[in-house]
Amino acid sequence: MPSIIVHGGAGAVVADADELRLGMRAAVSAGWAVLAAGGRALDAVEAAVRSLEDDPRFNAGRGSVLTEDGGVEMDASIMEGDRLACGAVAAVSRVANPVSLARRVLDDGRHVLLVGDGAHAFARAAGVAECDPATLVTERQRKRLSERRGATPGGTLPGTVGATALDRHGTVAAATSTGGTLGKRAGRVGDSALIGAGTYADSSLGGVSCTGDGEAIIRVVLARRALEYLKEADEPDYAAKVSVDLLVEEGRGEGGLIVVDWRGRIGYAHSTSLMPVGWMTPTLGAPALPF
Ligand code: ASP
Secondary structure, three states, rough: OOOEEEEEEOOOOOHHHHHHHHHHHHHHHHHHHHHOOOOHHHHHHHHHHHHHHHOOOOOOOOOOOOOOOOOOOEEEEEOOOOOOOOEEEEEEOOOOOOOHHHHHHHHHHHEEEEEEEHHHHHHHOOOOOOOOOHOOOOOHHHHHHHOHHHHHHHHHEEEOOOEEEOOOOOOOOEEEEOOOOOOOOOOOHHHHHHEOOEEEEEEOEEEEEEEHHHHHHHHHOHHHHHHHHHHHHHHHHHHHHHHHHHHHHOOOOOEEEOOOOOOOOEEEEEEEOEOEEEEEEOOOOOOOOOO
């Protein structure tokens, strides 16, 4: 049974939850349109994440948080679970849709992770349009950097984005995209670029996309570990919950994750007060947006 679940980042409660809901609904619908037409989970998660990268209310693509020097450096990864095909980019600043560049890395198949200038050179060779980094910077993020309120995800706005889906063919895929953490050092790479930490998909088990304190997520290799829990418990919500406990207790950070299993059942959990989520399955008439 095809299904998709999308997240809009772990963070604190915000006043404009209705606006986030609009973005989440559009992203779930973009992914679901692919699945409902019999398309691939890989295309569905890319479409969902692209839609949120284009939405300046989320911390990915345009609207990304800024580094301590006021720049944009984005991370993204994508994975398809049949043959463990994956692609990722880190510290990219001149592409509007990092998830689609990660997808090109996956399709190319030679490497898994490209960073910085090398990733931009690959983008040029692959015919991915470069953008002016200034077009990714929003006034809202400029203001946030100057205020610099909240050093942990628990005290900040949500905004990293991710999706995981199962298609009609039984293939699972997952993707994550982010501008990283507010005021980060230039060159810092978080979990969202790292297969196994921020993103993982294995069609025999399920798919995962994580959000939150990237350093903590990396420490516990959260996405892959969540699939181990799923294998043991065969219950996506429970696997998500136990994974968040692992993140908080062993990783010493806050965050959340979404899960889809090989049967299309979805689950999610977060330790922060908010993590926008939305999902769609054949039994629903419209996307569920319970936040
Ligand atoms: N995990 C992301 C990072 O550390 C940030 C987030 O999810 O809010 O780059």
